[in-house]
Amino acid sequence: MPDIVHRVGMRGDAASKPRELVEWECVGGPPEWIGTHLTFRLEQRGADTFVLFKHAGWREPVEFMHHCSTKWAVFLLSLKDQIERREGRPHPYDVKLHPSD
Numbered sequence: 001m002p003d004i005v006h007r008v009g010m011r012g013d014a015a016s017k018p019r020e021l022v023e024w025e026c027v028g029g030p031p032e033w034i035g036t037h038l039t040f041r042l043e044q045r046g047a048d049t050f051v052l053f054k055h056a057g058w059r060e061p062v063e064f065m066h067h068c069s070t071k072w073a074v075f076l077l078s079l080k081d082q083i084e085r086r087e088g089r090p091h092p093y094d095v096k097l098h099p100s101d
Helices: 063-085
Strands: 008-013 019-028 037-045 050-057
Touching: 037 063
Parallel strands: none
Antiparallel strands: 008 019, 019 037, 037 050
């Protein structure tokens, strides 16, 4: 099965803050993504650090939006496993949701 790869252009936001907040605007890639915003916010709670992620600004709730939401969860859980146990599952070893993944 061939890999389907979306090349995505991102533009960083001036509101980004090292070690606290990263905000991107999608300026290229799948048409549904263009104009959307991705936010990664780090929150320290005691000895733990939490990654709060949001992919917002979709023009309409299309099927691809739901697919992407689930894939972001897969990627973030893989990142957590990599950090905590050195057992992440990056592409192409991640959980497949669709034959084109």
